[in-house]
Amino acid sequence: MLTCREITELVTDYLEGNLGLADRLRFQLHLGMCRHCRAYLRQLRATIAAMKKLSQPAPDEAMPTDVQAELLKRFRNWKS
Amino acid sequence: MADLPTAPDGPVSAPASSAAERALVARLLAGDEAAFVELVGRHHAPLRRLARVFVSSDASAEELVQETWVAVLDGLRGFEARASLKTWIFRILVNRAKTRREREARTTPLSALAPDAGAGDDDSGPAVDPARFDERGRWTAPPQHGSPEQALLDGETRARLAEAVAALPERQRALVVLRDIDGLTAEEACNVLGLSESNQRVLLHRARSRLRAELEQWMKR
Numbered sequence: 612m613l614t615c616r617e618i619t620e621l622v623t624d625y626l627e628g629n630l631g632l633a634d635r636l637r638f639q640l641h642l643g644m645c646r647h648c649r650a651y652l653r654q655l656r657a658t659i660a661a662m663k664k665l666s667q668p669a670p671d672e673a674m675p676t677d678v679q680a681e682l683l684k685r686f687r688n689w690k691s
Numbered sequence: 692m693a694d695l696p697t698a699p700d701g702p703v704s705a706p707a708s709s710a711a712e713r714a715l716v717a718r719l720l721a722g723d724e725a726a727f728v729e730l731v732g733r734h735h736a737p738l739r740r741l742a743r744v745f746v747s748s749d750a751s752a753e754e755l756v757q758e759t760w761v762a763v764l765d766g767l768r769g770f771e772a773r774a775s776l777k778t779w780i781f782r783i784l785v786n787r788a789k790t791r792r793e794r795e796a797r798t799t800p801l802s803a804l805a806p807d808a809g810a811g812d813d814d815s816g817p818a819v820d821p822a823r824f825d826e827r828g829r830w831t832a833p834p835q836h837g838s839p840e841q842a843l844l845d846g847e848t849r850a851r852l853a854e855a856v857a858a859l860p861e862r863q864r865a866l867v868v869l870r871d872i873d874g875l876t877a878e879e880a881c882n883v884l885g886l887s888e889s890n891q892r893v894l895l896h897r898a899r900s901r902l903r904a905e906l907e908q909w910m911k912r
């Protein structure tokens with residue numbers, strides 16, 4: 612039987628699909644019986660999902676047009 | 692204690708290119724401007740985010756990315772088409788960041804030097820404060836049971852999350868930026884940052900555990 616503390620150390624390997632079958636089952640068995648660890652996993656998943664949303668670039672993150680023009684000029688020089 | 696999965700710790704092989712990438716490389720080599728614009732548009736924001744991990748201002752990050760694109764053009768004809776174009780470009784940025792840092796280190800008085808990359812990274816501690824468990828490893832101070840999704844809908848919390856990422860030690864920050872924000876695979880991230888597979892796992896675990904701990908604090912408010 613895994614302990615709650617072990618769950619918090621194995622959780623990344625669980626989410627990454629790095630646990631073998633036996634450990635994955637032990638992990639899931641614990642989760643089925645422990646609402647605290649379910650809350651923990653839910654928080655971790657929510658954090659990862661929120662991180663993904665940080666990829667939407669803010670308007671100021673777009674490449675400045677003069678830089679884009681300069682790069683394109685270099686590309687034209689490069690290809691000739 | 693569960694048997695921790697083990698993986699060979701040797702050098703990570705370079706991720707292979709996708710068919711779409713190979714087609715893009717062919718267009719680039721043929722001088723197709725639209726292909727170049729597409730490439731820059733696709734990778735500019737992620738490159739900028741990664742650059743910002745290694746330099747201290749947005750302006751320097753922008754500079755580093757521009758340097759990277761110039762270096763990409765310089766190297767493109769010699770690019771080995773079997774390798775992944777994306778990780779090749781990202782790796783160029785990481786290498787240029789290192790060069791830049793070495794150059795700055797030579798011209799900066801010792802007292803002003805930033806700590807070495809890796810120093811003080813705190814990559815090993817526990818995911819959760821051990822004081823929150825009893826002697827049998829059960830929660831005594833369990834996590835909040837509210838809705839973390841609800842807490843994260845808030846724009847302010849989103850800004851806090853970005854700040855928490857920025858406060859991570861350099862390698863952890865670079866890794867979560869690549870993995871969790873820009874969606875690179877573990878293999879790609881290892882290749883870009885020169886990490887072993889097992890090192891990548893440890894750093895990712897540490898970084899995500901820290902960010903979750905921050906989220907838990909915000910949920911309490």
Ligand SMILES: [Zn+2]
Pocket residue numbers: 614615616618641645646647648830
């Ligand atoms: Zn538990």
